[in-house]
Amino acid sequence: MSKYFYITTPIYYPSAKPHMGHAYSSIVADFFARFKVIDGYDVHFLTGTDEHGLKIQRSAEKADKDPQQFCDEISKTFKNLSNTLNLSNTDFIRTTEERHKKTVQYLWDQLEKNDDIYLSKYSGWYSVSDEAFYNDDEIEEVDGKKFSISSKSPVEWIEEESYFFRLSKWEKPLLEFYKSNPNFILPESRRNEVISFVQNGLKDLSISRKTFSWGIPVPNNNKHIIYVWLDALTNYLSALNYPDLNDNLYKKFWPASIHLIGKDILRFHAIYWPAFLLAAKIDLPKRVYGHGWILSGEEKMSKSKGNILDPIEIINEYGLDPLRYYLIKEVSFGNDGNISQERLEDCINSDLANNYGNLCQRVTAFAHKNCDGVIPRDINFQKEDLFILNKYKDNLDKIRKNIDEQNINFYIDYIVNSLFEVNKYFNDQEPWKKKDDVIRLNTIIYTSLEIIRKISYLLYPIIPNSSLKALKIFNLSDKDIKLDSIKNNEFLSKGGKIEKINILFKKIEKNND
Numbered sequence: 001m002s003k004y005f006y007i008t009t010p011i012y013y014p015s016a017k018p019h020m021g022h023a024y025s026s027i028v029a030d031f032f033a034r035f036k037v038i039d040g041y042d043v044h045f046l047t048g049t050d051e052h053g054l055k056i057q058r059s060a061e062k063a064d065k066d067p068q069q070f071c072d073e074i075s076k077t078f079k080n081l082s083n084t085l086n087l088s089n090t091d092f093i094r095t096t097e098e099r100h101k102k103t104v105q106y107l108w109d110q111l112e113k114n115d116d117i118y119l120s121k122y123s124g125w126y127s128v129s130d131e132a133f134y135n136d137d138e139i140e141e142v143d144g145k146k147f148s149i150s151s152k153s154p155v156e157w158i159e160e161e162s163y164f165f166r167l168s169k170w171e172k173p174l175l176e177f178y179k180s181n182p183n184f185i186l187p188e189s190r191r192n193e194v195i196s197f198v199q200n201g202l203k204d205l206s207i208s209r210k211t212f213s214w215g216i217p218v219p220n221n222n223k224h225i226i227y228v229w230l231d232a233l234t235n236y237l238s239a240l241n242y243p244d245l246n247d248n249l250y251k252k253f254w255p256a257s258i259h260l261i262g263k264d265i266l267r268f269h270a271i272y273w274p275a276f277l278l279a280a281k282i283d284l285p286k287r288v289y290g291h292g293w294i295l296s297g298e299e300k301m302s303k304s305k306g307n308i309l310d311p312i313e314i315i316n317e318y319g320l321d322p323l324r325y326y327l328i329k330e331v332s333f334g335n336d337g338n339i340s341q342e343r344l345e346d347c348i349n350s351d352l353a354n355n356y357g358n359l360c361q362r363v364t365a366f367a368h369k370n371c372d373g374v375i376p377r378d379i380n381f382q383k384e385d386l387f388i389l390n391k392y393k394d395n396l397d398k399i400r401k402n403i404d405e406q407n408i409n410f411y412i413d414y415i416v417n418s419l420f421e422v423n424k425y426f427n428d429q430e431p432w433k434k435k436d437d438v439i440r441l442n443t444i445i446y447t448s449l450e451i452i453r454k455i456s457y458l459l460y461p462i463i464p465n466s467s468l469k470a471l472k473i474f475n476l477s478d479k480d481i482k483l484d485s486i487k488n489n490e491f492l493s494k495g496g497k498i499e500k501i502n503i504l505f506k507k508i509e510k511n512n513d
């Protein structure tokens with residue numbers, strides 16, 4: 001039976017060019033998507049841009065551009081970034097596409113049909129930057145101006161006719177759902193946050209605006225524009241061609257396996273989205289994971305704070321895989337993380353250049369010198385070889401389980417320890433002293449090569465390009481990477497050619513002035 005995995009990133013506002021925070025969400029999603037691909041799943045990986053609403057309309061006006069033209073231009077930079085980050089996404093959705101508009105209006109009709117929508121008047125605080133409504137107790141005043149306490153973005157008072165979604169009606173069903181699906185929201189701290197917010201009582205949600213035009217009109221009343229979050233969240237379904245229930249994409253991939261998001265947009269994904277889905281009688285996604293922020297100094301990196309780090313600049317200077325590795329390793333997943341150039345350089349020098357790159361180089365060079373560049377045939381495993389070889393097979397289910405809980409920290413620790421262990425194995429076995437014992441010499445070379453293959457498989461979701469470069473040693477390509485081969489304890493074919501490889505990672509010369 002086929003296994004399906006559907007992962008989504010948030011769709012990004014094309015209000016300005018992408019920054020490291022966006023790159024982070026996307027890289028982590030790519031990590032999970034690639035892991036599932038090599039674990040035999042049929043994977044759908046969706047990312048895209050969220051193009052409607054007042055925030056975008058105002059950004060376009062500021063740039064003196066028509067909003068569609070403005071979105072076309074910036075959405076392209078996000079699409080380009082997906083390529084630059086080597087994302088394996090299988091779709092890129094833009095909310096200005098027809099396929100999306102159709103689904104949003106259909107969903108609206110469903111909510112209306114089920115009596116979850118009514119017309120009234122909204123008066124309250126609104127942050128254009130967050131595209132979010134806030135209650136009085138979520139607002140603070142600084143120097144006579146009002147701000148959201150949580151996001152620190154300015155809010156404005158709005159009063160206008162608006163359609164409302166009966167969110168309050170879903171308070172109890174949501175709490176029951178969280179209770180019977182304790183892993184729906186992860187990590188646990190975020191789950192607790194959401195539950196206590198809902199327990200404090202949900203008010204009906206304003207889901208249309210009348211004072212601007214850049215968005216999807218409400219069916220049968222085009223004076224109203226559908227609230228941008230109702231519009232945006234629906235992308236996860238429109239990309240599967242919902243409401244065509246017979247569409248293969250929908251049949252295979254809904255409900256989503258995981259919506260990966262930043263913690264800033266938890267409320268929308270863990271409260272509003274499931275409530276909309278419950279109301280429309282659509283299955284709920286299996287998981288919402290709210291990761292932490294990339295900080296610049298002590299603050300969240302964002303355009304409005306002017307503290308943006310450009311991922312492209314870092315990639316140009318250090319390369320893509322070092323950035324991917326660094327973000328996945330150094331930002332403890334689920335928590336906030338500070339980026340520092342120094343730590344990035346340390347990661348490159350110690351983990352990537354020394355422990356992985358140098359190992360590949362050293363073992364292949366040694367094999368060329370001592371067994372003619374051919375994977376040895378005459379081998380005889382000893383206890384110490386089997387000890388290190390069998391670990392991968394024995395731990396694979398544990399690795400899978402941790403990935404299913406988004407425990408990236410476990411995964412990366414496993415790799416770092418494995419690299420340490422195989423380097424130690426090669427040094428301790430001292431194959432250079434075994435030239436008189438060909439079988440032993442061959443066995444050490446074989447074992448080391450086999451571990452390089454296995455570690456390269458595990459590194460593939462993190463640093464795909466470099467892992468593939470390393471796998472060229474064995475003439476293996478991405479199609480060959482299968483975690484089942486680790487589980488089944490399959491080993492390298494004896495007698496195969498060992499290719500030489502170029503340096504995988506250049507060490508950074510550190511300036512110690």
Ligand code: MSP
Binds near residue numbers: 010011022024025262
């Ligand atoms: N358009 C909405 C999401 C709609 S999803 C249906 C939105 N867009 S955004 O461009 O402002 O940010 C989207 C996501 O980018 C955040 O949720 C988060 O995943 C990521 N990040 C943006 N800044 C970030 C950091 N400084 N650090 C880590 N990730 C952050 O919200």
